[in-house]
Amino acid sequence: AYGPEVFQQRVAELNYPMLAINIFDKVTNKPVYPSYVVKEVGGLRIGLVGIASNIVDKTMPPSFSKGIYFTLGKDELPPVINILQTREKVDVIILISHLGFPQDLKLLSEIQGIDICLSGHIHNRLSEPVLIGKTIVIQSGCNGSFIGRLDLEVEGGQIIDYQHHLIEVEANIKPDPEVEILVKEALSPYNDELAEVVGETATALNRGTTLESTMDNFLLQALLETTGAQLAFSNGWRFGAPVIPGKITMNDLYNMIPMNPPVSTVELTGEELKAMLEENLERTFSCDPYKQMGGYVKRCMGLNVYFKIENPAGQRIQKIFIGNEEAKSGQYYTAAFVTMQGVPEKYGRNRENRTERAIEAMRTYLAKHHPVSAELRGTFVAV
Numbered sequence: 001a002y003g004p005e006v007f008q009q010r011v012a013e014l015n016y017p018m019l020a021i022n023i024f025d026k027v028t029n030k031p032v033y034p035s036y037v038v039k040e041v042g043g044l045r046i047g048l049v050g051i052a053s054n055i056v057d058k059t060m061p062p063s064f065s066k067g068i069y070f071t072l073g074k075d076e077l078p079p080v081i082n083i084l085q086t087r088e089k090v091d092v093i094i095l096i097s098h099l100g101f102p103q104d105l106k107l108l109s110e111i112q113g114i115d116i117c118l119s120g121h122i123h124n125r126l127s128e129p130v131l132i133g134k135t136i137v138i139q140s141g142c143n144g145s146f147i148g149r150l151d152l153e154v155e156g157g158q159i160i161d162y163q164h165h166l167i168e169v170e171a172n173i174k175p176d177p178e179v180e181i182l183v184k185e186a187l188s189p190y191n192d193e194l195a196e197v198v199g200e201t202a203t204a205l206n207r208g209t210t211l212e213s214t215m216d217n218f219l220l221q222a223l224l225e226t227t228g229a230q231l232a233f234s235n236g237w238r239f240g241a242p243v244i245p246g247k248i249t250m251n252d253l254y255n256m257i258p259m260n261p262p263v264s265t266v267e268l269t270g271e272e273l274k275a276m277l278e279e280n281l282e283r284t285f286s287c288d289p290y291k292q293m294g295g296y297v298k299r300c301m302g303l304n305v306y307f308k309i310e311n312p313a314g315q316r317i318q319k320i321f322i323g324n325e326e327a328k329s330g331q332y333y334t335a336a337f338v339t340m341q342g343v344p345e346k347y348g349r350n351r352e353n354r355t356e357r358a359i360e361a362m363r364t365y366l367a368k369h370h371p372v373s374a375e376l377r378g379t380f381v382a383v
Helices: 004-012 077-086 101-110 177-195 214-227 250-256 270-285 358-368
Strands: 023-025 036-041 044-051 068-070 092-097 116-119 130-132 135-138 146-155 158-168 197-201 231-234 246-249 262-269 299-301 303-307 317-322 332-338 349-357 380-382
Touching: 036 077, 044 077, 077 092, 092 101, 101 116, 101 130, 101 135, 116 146, 135 146, 135 158, 177 250, 197 358, 214 231, 214 250, 214 262, 214 299, 214 332, 214 358, 246 250, 250 358, 262 270, 262 358, 270 303, 270 317, 299 303, 349 358
Parallel strands: 044 092, 092 116, 116 135, 231 332, 303 380
Antiparallel strands: 023 068, 036 044, 130 135, 146 158, 197 246, 231 299, 262 332, 262 349, 303 317
16 A cells, blocks of 8 residues: 555645645644645635544554654644635535544534535445534445535525435446546556456455455455464455456455455464454444544454443453354464454564465465355354
8 A cells, every 4th residue: 555655646646636634744743735725616615624534543554654643633623614714715615534424423513614524434325414513414335336416505605405316326327438548548557467367256245244244254264274374364444346246356356455465474362362352343333433443343264252332442242262162361373364454563472474465365265266155154243
């Protein structure tokens, strides 16, 4: 994935501004990007404000946030709203947020002045907008499968009426010709590689479920087979376009795990295992949206976890079974994983990055299993 340096190079190629009120340089403490931009549309002055996901420097590899840090944006937002209202004299303020839907709703309940929030990050499909006070909040799915359309009637700097449509991007919708050419040109050097058929699946592979997913079960099965470990872990990612039963191509594999990280192994005690999973469950289900850290429940294989969603932090897990036996606190278990989001560096001993990478492991697994089956196993059970 891009670090800040390469990301800045990509930003320089854009014909529109990158906005973020909550990304700062570690040395100067100054914002890395502009907080807002004002556009004139249909005779109205529109203020656009950006908030980035604030979990990058908290849950992701350190290289992702080298030289920068992220805040929630709660303290930075009110002064920007004030500038837009008093100095810029805008008619409408739109917040473009990647914090996440629960975080956005809490933020907007605490800060007034935003007219519309285009919420992202957690892939909700809202068929109807959500109102927080006078703020209209929409979120429009993922993977380019939906477009959210919001038509406004504005009078005297106030939204007096609106219409919302969640539009499915169906196969009969023709691509924009100019954009289609750009996409084809960008992909042309890789077409042969990406089109290669590397296997077949009997299971519909997706990441649309919170506790466990078929796409990650396929990945974890490959990790277990290539390493011989007892357990396997990956992050609860949401990205990755679904794969219907049938042929699997290299393009599908890169959609599942585009970073193609090395396969790693580690030894974890039962005590560490419980602590790691409790931490993840709090980051997923915390009653305080600001403490939710994005993604679904950590993807696991080789174990079964029985837990209570409603319990407080550190008290959710009731039992962990590895095979047919309850996990023992002081016993070490071998685990395979991908990225430090699978197993954070503070856990385990004898951590090793193997020479093989995730996509190689999945290709090898596909070559041995015709077709692959990766159904849900009930790894996490809410009791």
